[in-house]
Amino acid sequence: MxxxxxxxxxxxxxxxxxxxxxxxxxxxxxxxxxxxxxxxxxxxxxxxxxxxxxxxxxxxxxxxxxxxxxxxxxxxxxxxxxxxxxxxxxxxxxxxxxxxxxxxxxxxxxxxxxxxxxxxxxxxxxxxDLARVDAQQARRLLDRLVGYKLSPLLWRKVRKGLSAGRVQSVAVRMICDREKEIMAFVPEEYWSIQVKLRDKAKGSLFDAQLMSVDGNKVQVSNQAEAERISEDLEKADYQVSEVKKRERRRNPAAPFITSSLQQEAARKLGFTSRRTMMVAQQLYEGLEMGKSGPVGLITYMRTDSVRTAESAIEEVRAYIAARFGNSHLPEKPNTYTNKKSQDAHEAIRPTQMDFTPEAVEKYLSKEQFKLYKLIWDRFVASQMVPALYDTVTVDIKAAQYGLRATGSQLKFSGFMHVYSESRDDSEKEKDVLLPEVVVGQALPLFKVLPKQHFTEPPPRYSEASLVKILEEKGIGRPSTYAPIVETIIARGYVIRSEKRFEPTELGFVVLDLLKEYFPDIVNIEFTAGLEARLDEIAEGRDSRLTLLKDFYGPFGISLAHAEEAIGHVELPVEESDVICEFCGRNLVVKRGKFGNFLACPGFPACRNTKPILKELDVACPKCAGTLVERKTKRGKVFYGCQKYPECDYMTWDMPMKENCPVCQSFMLKHNMKNGRFTTHCSNDACSTRQEAIAAEKQKNEKVTKTKAAKGKTADTVKSAKGKGTPKVKKAPSKRTKKTAKTDEETK
Known part of the structure; x- marks a missing residue:
């Protein structure tokens, strides 16, 4: 058959x-x-x-x-x-x-x-759908035109192994432009002035912030001005001028789309875009769920639509009502829209509400469980009621100065009972309770607190913030963000430094070259315009041939001009003060597969290389040399003596400048799995170390005894059940041969 x-x-x-x-x-x-x-x-x-x-x-x-x-x-x-x-x-x-x-x-x-x-x-x-096929082919051919025409030019003019891409070059530009902003930034001084007040003579303290002088917004720019205002506030009488009370609602976020999933997984789980998409693919395609067999746990993970199927909304609403009660369920389903999406897809959500994170955890790897729970929580929260806050704003008059105290208290958690976006977690709203005050009430002063600040430059892009800006500008598509990041790192245009992207000298050189000779390739608006036209091709409103002709005409002219105009570009060399012990030259900084290292500029005649070591300003306890940070072949950080192999001192815990109060040896910082850390003395013979070791030993013995006692109790119960409870023989089930055969096949 x-x-x-x-x-x-x-x-x-x-x-x-x-x-x-x-x-x-x-x-x-x-x-x-x-x-x-x-x-x-x-x-x-x-x-x-x-x-x-x-x-x-x-x-x-x-x-x-x-x-x-x-x-x-x-x-x-x-x-x-x-x-x-x-x-x-x-x-x-x-x-x-x-x-x-x-x-x-x-x-x-x-x-x-x-x-x-x-x-x-x-x-x-x-x-x-031939229109969608045309859109994919147009993208593929555009990328081939840029990659196979422009990359060889960079090989010839700059260095082998380089590449340029229609989207990756714009990503490099964004990172380099941000770095230039940071380098050009000049910090400016400013001061904030806060006062601590009471509602009565011995009442509880609360804070108020200086807001205005003579009805105008205040800006304190130097210490002298801050001290003058502080003196005035020390002498002033404080009186309540206005009290405002209101209820504030905070709404849940929409279910995940590809880009928001990548951003949130980067923030909350520390996943790269590549890792997020790989794990999401596994959850989508199906994982073994015991007797249920392979099950696809989430909907398709490449989507830019926040729409959810009605059947799924009905399921999640039933789950919310059963799990949290009707108080957490809105009267009507929450609906979400985004500006632009290929709405044929749904948002990323669990496929079945029966498969709760708790139910499937034993079948998933740690990574799979973390990402699935993130998707589950976000989807459930998206169909819950808003969180409610009671807020109070108290305006206070002190001579010519206006101050403000604000209080906020979470009254009803709503969706936040399940999930809250990580960007909000960084500015988590703490409950700030203000005493009950009335207009005209005098407020005793406790203290005036002027504080100096300096403006800060914009931060470098993290993976989450880079994905966010690419999406906002309409550059690339969510499915392309992971390979973009990997490519620009692999080519050496940027490096990850403390989980943020820092451009290299090579990145700046290649970008400047592209900006001069191929301005369209690194133009954000131009690249976003191409993406919009690809969407139009998919919808049958534009043609592949027209797009390719419009692009390749000017690009071909720029290519011919660049080939003639650009000579060989010399890359800047960063010279170190480390001398090559073989030929006497100063070693230079090179970038390799595993990061920067020192190499002899006499290569290939001299092949001497050295790792770049980070000194810790802590003396080695064995030889009084300097301790440095090193890495294993797999990238794990450890600390050892700079004189290795002559001195073999090493530790996995980070040496600190602080000394032990008992023996004056340096302290070690030990990172724990839960994100916390402990400190202990580096001297094993120190009394503090001996006490800590003894306490740990006692704790382990106690845990062992507890486990043994539990095991003994379980065995006793099991034995008692075996003696006192007769086994009941089950009656054979009345099944037809056909049913039995079907069960066997299922098995």
Missing amino acids: SKSLVIVESPAKAKTIEKFLGRNYTVKASMGHLRDLPKSQFGIDVENEFTPKYINIRGKGDLIKSLRLAAKNATNVFLASDPDREGEAISWHLAHLLGLEETQACRIEFHEITKTAIQAAIKKPRNI
């Missing part, structure tokens, strides 16, 4: 879907793309309407043969690649390889891997 063939992209997805479709279907995986532009050639016939030259990807010949054979023997062929432009293009290539007609309704699409969604999709096959 011949079966219908369903082709998906990955084996994990194939395994999950096969369970839902039953015996009459065979599900196979294409392993992503099977055809692409050749790596060894340009692959685009520019003179012949930018015709692409697609070839079968090397190494996939046997897979293509097996798919062709399966398609030949199948009654129907369904192409079920991912529901986006890339997936549409994969289906288009598959149709070509399998000899399917363009008019054949062979494409099925689903946004979650559940039985309902899969079976519904099988019933509604459609033609391949």
